[in-house]
Amino acid sequence: MNNNILESLRQDYYVSEKIELNQKGLFANRNYKMGEVISDFSSSEILDHPTYLTVQLNEVDHILLHPIDLQYINHSCSPNSFFNTSTMKLEALKDIAKSDEFTFFYPSTEWDMDQAFLCRCGETGCIREIKGAKYLSIFEFEIHRFSNYIHSKYLSFYSLEK
Numbered sequence: 310m311n312n313n314i315l316e317s318l319r320q321d322y323y324v325s326e327k328i329e330l331n332q333k334g335l336f337a338n339r340n341y342k343m344g345e346v347i348s349d350f351s352s353s354e355i356l357d358h359p360t361y362l363t364v365q366l367n368e369v370d371h372i373l374l375h376p377i378d379l380q381y382i383n384h385s386c387s388p389n390s391f392f393n394t395s396t397m398k399l400e401a402l403k404d405i406a407k408s409d410e411f412t413f414f415y416p417s418t419e420w421d422m423d424q425a426f427l428c429r430c431g432e433t434g435c436i437r438e439i440k441g442a443k444y445l446s447i448f449e450f451e452i453h454r455f456s457n458y459i460h461s462k463y464l465s466f467y468s469l470e471k
């Protein structure tokens with residue numbers, strides 16, 4: 310076996326092609342328990358605007374992810390993972406089995422996305438048009454987990470603070 314294969318076997322996750330969708334995804338290489346940390350993350354670069362690859366930290370900072378493989382985590386309206394931008398840890402929102410694809414709810418970190426898209430996750434409660442937390446209904450806001458930044462931003466933007 311060559312070193313690249315050995316390296317990928319040692320990792321807790323791996324990038325794989327999703328042929329039917331013509332895109333890549335990130336998959337679990339072992340089982341995870343709900344609440345477990347899947348990976349630490351940090352920024353390889355900080356931008357002052359969102360792109361389709363960035364994760365929003367606050368009003369001005371949008372980061373490109375390190376480790377870079379984390380950028381392959383696709384959106385789902387019933388996500389199994391969460392980028393906690395306060396602790397800078399990717400957390401499992403539910404039990405995840407080996408070979409499951411990691412997904413996260415893009416609006417959980419993104420206020421107003423650079424590129425909106427139509428979701429085809431097929432989950433019950435799919436919100437279809439993914440544009441950012443700014444466009445979510447109160448109901449959607451209440452059933453999902455958000456970064457502290459997005460949570461506060463939504464409450465203040467819609468004057469919902471108690």
Ligand SMILES: [Zn+2]
Nearest residue numbers: 386428430435
């Ligand atoms: Zn969806």
